[in-house]
Amino acid sequence: MGWAMRLRTTFSRKHVLAILLAFSVVAAAMGRRAARSLRQTAGVVLPPLADATMYAVTKLTSRLYSPGPEAISPEEAGRLQEENEYLRRLAAYWQYQQERYQRQAQELANFQSMYGPAQDLACELIPARVVAGGSLPYDGTRELTPGGGKGVQAGSPVTTRLLSTQRAKALPPKLAVLNANFLVGRITDAGAFTARLQLLTDRDFRANVRIRRVLTGPPRMVNITEGAQPRTTVLTAEINHPIEGMAHGDGADRLVVEDVKEYHKVRPGDLVLTSPLSGSVPMEIHVGRVVEVQRAKDPARVTLKVTPHAELASLRDVYIVSPVHPPAAEP
């Protein structure tokens, strides 16, 4: 008992407080590397209970954000029924065409697999689950628990998982499944049990993207250069080349693509995908849709506001796209 009393006398709460404050100062001075180690150690404590709570939260938010049924008039219902019937017939026709095309493609693929060089996407999909978010609203990150105990690299992109599980039964592995997913962010930090997902709406998220202009709606006039003479013409499938750009999160719920040349005539509704040229994602993954085109200070350029396809508020199951080869550094 004597030693306990002596210890209590020697180490009062003021001493403990002074030690803890000194530890905080040292930890802050040591920078991000020390922060990463401390967070990885602390990360083991949170997920066991957070997983169950996050399950309840994602169920709740997915219900909150799902649009409810809208009341329609009998005339509109009749019109929609006719339209549905027409679309059903159209779908049957296109299904027949698709099957015919698939047969031809399969024959060609068989021929290529026999005589052509092997083509494969050098990626591995690691299923993971969101177990917690950041504790402060400035923080656009989520904590993941990757399944299968596989190693995850920082910088790996993360896609939603729901669509890939649906498509995997019907389509060939890897390629088709990946194309059916939406990008939700990338891994910024990976530990033994958990990984940190930076959402694509986070202010520090950066990614090379390509914009694909959709050819529906009124025709759009674009400037193209043939030889030395630029000319204005209607955008067609033949000249609809993808536009490369750099996207970053706006810190709220959108992405921003700056410095896009105005003469490309990008419009709301156009699609934004990852760029295979970036190196970190060797394929096109859907990111979002352009919802607003703003004039920049330079009249020759515009700024695009992009809404992600993925519902980030109720994010739960995701895939981490882990390249077999290390990703190239992005600008």
Next chain:
Amino acid sequence: MRWIPFLILAYLTILLQTTLGRVLMFSAAGIGTIGPDLAALLAVFVAFYVRTWADAMLAGWALGMAVDLTAVAGVGAGTVVGPMAIAYALVAGLLFRVREAFFRERAVTQAFLAWAFCLLAHGAWVSMQALLVDGPVGWPEYGRTMLQAVGLACYSAVLMPLMHFLLMRCQRWLLAAPVGPGTRPRR
């Protein structure tokens, strides 16, 4: 101060903040995401009723460190651990010093003190992170994060009376000998 119940409550608060707290957040145009800081509200409550300033600062440090460990991004490309622990501890100590000048039982006072606590702690945190983080942090980004901090402080202040009411239910379980009206020993 009963430290084991307090640490359990702190853990549960952080758990709620990192999971259920996302439901309470909303996006404000031009500013970003706004949400409450439940850990700050617990620190304010503890600073209201503990016996010594050292207890108030220790509780503030523990909650600040928990927030530091679970808040990865914010200002710049990544944040360091430590500034929130220091900020919470110092502001909790300050709140302990000035608490006698206020009627803590009034909802308006609770909201005002929670607002001041969040503004000071988060203002200090954002400034320290902007100085300590790798790479330059521009004034527009700093300003926008400070605006978010003001929004967070206002939101937290609105929730403080409710949090105070709930924590008063488990005051005896949390604090060994709380101070304040209604808790003085009778003759």
